[in-house]
Amino acid sequence: xxxxxxxxxxxxxxxxxxxxxxxxxxxxxxxxxxxxxxxxxxxxxxxxxxxxxxxxxxxxxxxxxxxxxxxxxxxxxxxxxxxxxxxxxxxxxxxxxxxxxxxxxxxxxxxxxxxxxxxxxxxxxxxxxxxxxxxxxxxxxxxxxxxxxxxxxxxxxxxxxxxxxxxxxxxxxxxxxxxxxxxxxxxxxxxxxxxxxxxxxxxxxxxxxxxxxxxxxxxxxxxxxxxxxxxxxxxxxxxxxxxxxxxxxxxxxxxxxxxxxxxxxxxxxxxxxxxxxxxxxxxxxxxxxxxxxxxxxxxxxxxxxxxxxxxxxxxxxxxxxxxxxxxxxxxxxxxxxxx
Numbered sequence: 001x002x003x004x005x006x007x008x009x010x011x012x013x014x015x016x017x018x019x020x021x022x023x024x025x026x027x028x029x030x031x032x033x034x035x036x037x038x039x040x041x042x043x044x045x046x047x048x049x050x051x052x053x054x055x056x057x058x059x060x061x062x063x064x065x066x067x068x069x070x071x072x073x074x075x076x077x078x079x080x081x082x083x084x085x086x087x088x089x090x091x092x093x094x095x096x097x098x099x100x101x102x103x104x105x106x107x108x109x110x111x112x113x114x115x116x117x118x119x120x121x122x123x124x125x126x127x128x129x130x131x132x133x134x135x136x137x138x139x140x141x142x143x144x145x146x147x148x149x150x151x152x153x154x155x156x157x158x159x160x161x162x163x164x165x166x167x168x169x170x171x172x173x174x175x176x177x178x179x180x181x182x183x184x185x186x187x188x189x190x191x192x193x194x195x196x197x198x199x200x201x202x203x204x205x206x207x208x209x210x211x212x213x214x215x216x217x218x219x220x221x222x223x224x225x226x227x228x229x230x231x232x233x234x235x236x237x238x239x240x241x242x243x244x245x246x247x248x249x250x251x252x253x254x255x256x257x258x259x260x261x262x263x264x265x266x267x268x269x270x271x272x273x274x275x276x277x278x279x280x281x282x283x284x285x286x287x288x289x290x291x292x293x294x295x296x297x298x299x300x301x302x303x304x305x306x307x308x309x310x311x312x313x314x315x316x317x318x319x320x321x322x323x324x325x326x327x328x329x330x331x332x333x334x335x336x337x338x339x
Contacts, residue, residue, distance in 0.1 A: 203234045242266055
């Protein structure tokens with residue numbers, strides 16, 4: 001069914017393109033006929049210029065869409081075509097400015113691997129930066145269309161930046177292939193329940209880390225609220241880290257053997273990056289939310305007024321407790337600001 005649907009979409013796209021060309025050529029021919037009434041050769045000149053511009057646009061569009069041909073991906077480093085693939089791969093990627101031999105052509109495996117290491121550092125920095133943003137988006141905008149849309153756009157932006165880092169010339173089809181591979185490698189893309197525990201484990205470990213335990217004292221009534229924020233942020237961050245590292249490993253694979261290990265290696269690396277990001281973000285989130293909750297609590301307690309009628313003992317007790325708690329909260333807020 002999927003193959004039939006893909007074939008139908010391609011046929012429909014080709015048909016729409018043909019009709020568009022027919023309309024454009026017809027309009028160009030009509031315009032050149034009008035110009036031809038002024039001078040016999042003017043109409044032919046306009047038609048020739050228009051067809052040339054249309055042909056150039058088609059050629060440039062094809063070049064932007066279709067990447068240049070590459071040698072077949074070798075199975076291992078001992079495969080016969082490995083050296084030819086490494087040479088073509090090195091010529092296709094940009095020379096990192098910090099490479100000690102930046103001016104040298106990409107002719108050997110040593111030069112290519114050294115350049116890939118430097119590009120990897122840039123890609124990991126980009127991944128960490130966007131994953132940190134998605135931590136707070138996941139925490140504060142969880143289960144909202146805004147949060148989902150923003151996180152998705154950030155992930156697509158991350159994949160695009162990693163693609164730009166590893167390619168000297170950019171092509172739409174290459175980027176789409178990278179996005180498709182990354183999406184298909186993420187959990188729940190095919191809903192393989194056997195793989196879910198390996199993805200849930202790092203999220204739970206980071207959310208229940210020692211750092212978080214020190215931020216949430218026992219008996220705090222807001223602990224479930226905090227835990228919900230931390231879990232949502234950690235889940236969003238893990239998926240972003242996984243997307244970035246999968247894209248990175250796919251872009252740097254030199255053999256089919258390396259490509260087969262992308263998912264397993266990416267889960268391992270994403271878990272470590274998640275721990276680093278959560279360790280940095282948890283204190284910021286905890287302090288921010290705590291101050292907001294205390295300020296909101298003071299404002300809420302201000303609305304509790306003393307009972308004007310005498311003899312209402314319950315209302316007097318509630319009012320007295322509200323005033324006492326309000327003073328405690330204000331003192332705590334003042335102490336924290338002073339620190």
